[in-house]
Amino acid sequence: MAHLILAVNPGSTSTKIGLFSDSTPIFTETMEHEHKELEKYPSIVSQRQMRSRIAEELLMKHAINPDMLSAIVGRGGLLPPLKTGGYLINEKMIDMIVNEKGVSPHASNLGALIAYDIAEKANRKAYIYDAVSASDILPVAQITGFPEIKRNSFSHVLNCRANAIEYAKSLGKAYEEMNLIVAHLGGGISVSVYQKGKIIDTVGDDFGCFSPERSGSVPLLDFIELCYSGNFTKEEMKKRVRGQGGLKAYFGTPDVRTIEKMALEKDEKAELILTAMCYTIGKTIGSLAPVLKGRCDAVILTGGIARSKFITDKIAEMIGFIGEVVIRPGEYELEALAAGALRIIKGEETVHIF
Structure with missing residues (x-):
């Protein structure tokens, strides 16, 4: 039954x-x-x-x-x-x-x-x-420059792991045989390293690239100044990091389709900011390549905004040297x-x- x-x-x-x-x-x-x-x-x-x-x-x-x-x-x-x-x-x-x-x-x-x-x-x-x-994050990947702060793994595991498994199947291989970097491109963006079926390192949506709704990594001293400026409450600053940051902060909307249309129509601000987001995504993916010591079978780009050729083309141009770039838009x-x-x-x- x-x-x-x-x-x-x-x-x-x-x-x-x-x-x-x-x-x-x-x-x-x-x-x-x-x-x-x-x-x-x-x-x-x-x-x-x-x-x-x-x-x-x-x-x-x-x-x-x-x-x-x-x-x-x-x-x-x-x-x-x-x-x-x-x-x-x-x-x-x-x-x-x-x-x-x-x-x-x-x-x-x-x-x-x-x-x-x-x-x-x-x-x-x-x-x-x-x-x-x-995750199965490596202990060495959890250490930061602040003894009080531990870097835990937060990523879009559900979609990324499913895509890694399905991609391996498409090649007639087991997921546990492959080394992959998987980037989920959505309202928030996370990038993870999959080594032989284990998630051993991750850049989460609050300390890597910026995205439609996340601020991503920013200069810390300037961020501290904002926190203590008296202009924002603790909750307001949290929202500026997650929910009100990234493209939403620049354009009042996180809708990538709207901003991409503006960029393609030669709106200089839209073209610059959207290209900058792609640039930071490429840098984030690149920062994880050494974890696999150059032995990366493929980089998978998935999530909703992986449907955008404007975005995936710009990212692929930056990271193609790491491994085959596989576009699997949407989610599973x-x-x-x-x-x-x-x-x-x-x-x-x-x-x-x-």
């Missing part, structure tokens, strides 16, 4: 929902959220009820009662360091996310909350899979969530307890 699995993937400006019969999609839908709508909420966590309601209404639209589901699986967020794979969502995890106990604010954290809300009503189990914080996140939950249900994979 096939298992009905609901997969939920919240992003900064959308909620993607898919219903699967085992690994076969019954429906997948993307609910876009207008920036004006999201700005009504003081925090990401406060969007929980709104986004859970959307998921429930979508099930009703397709005549699916929650108790028909075998499991609900949500995208894992910026939790403390985890292993790759699935985790049972429990009250401890929910409490950490809601009260931000060692959890960085990020839209992906809503995945656990939405999945838990639906599972509670359906009396089913809920999971997260391949959380943003999952809903499929990866459902596949992970199915392996847990069938006992093919052991679920971790948070």
Whole structure:
């Protein structure tokens, strides 16, 4: 008998929902959220009820009662360091996310909350899979110049790991045989090193390149001056780093399609800023190449804005010397969530307890 699995993937400006019969999609839908709508909420966590309601209404639209589901699986967020794979969502995890106990604010954290809300009503189990914080990061990669600050791995694991696996399959190889650098290009951008099936190093979305909604790495002394200028609160500065930075800060919108259109129409500011973003992405990817000591099979560019030829051409021009540049636009996140939950249900994979 096939298992009905609901997969939920919240992003900064959308909620993607898919219903699967085992690994076969019954429906997948993307609910876009207008920036004006999201700005009504003081925090990401406060969007929980709104986004859970959307998921429930979508099930009703397709005549699916929650108790028909075998499991609900949500995208894992910026939790403390985890292993790759699935985790049972429990009250401890929910409490950490809601009260931000060692959890960085990020839209992906809503995945656990939405999945838990639906599972509670359906009396089913809920999971997260391949959380943003999952990795096998090398101890040497965690050391910084501040003894008080440890560099943990935060990346778009779900999409990047799924793309690495599928790319290896396309070559008739096992994912565990390959050395890859994978860059997820979306509202936030992260770049990771995959060595023989393990994520050994990562540049996260808050300390590498800038992106549509993230400031990326900036000169620290100037940043400290801004923090203590008296012009911004702590929460406002956090939003300037994640959510209100990058392209959004320059143009009032993070919509790459709009800004790319301006650049192609010879708007000098748009062309310069968009090219600068590509430049910083190329530098970030290049900074990870030495981790593999030159033995990189390919660099994969994935995510929503990998659909932009303007962007991928500029990046590829910079990094082509590292290895073959593979463009895999879009994402496989809903499929990866459902596949992970199915392996847990069938006992093919052991679920971790948070």
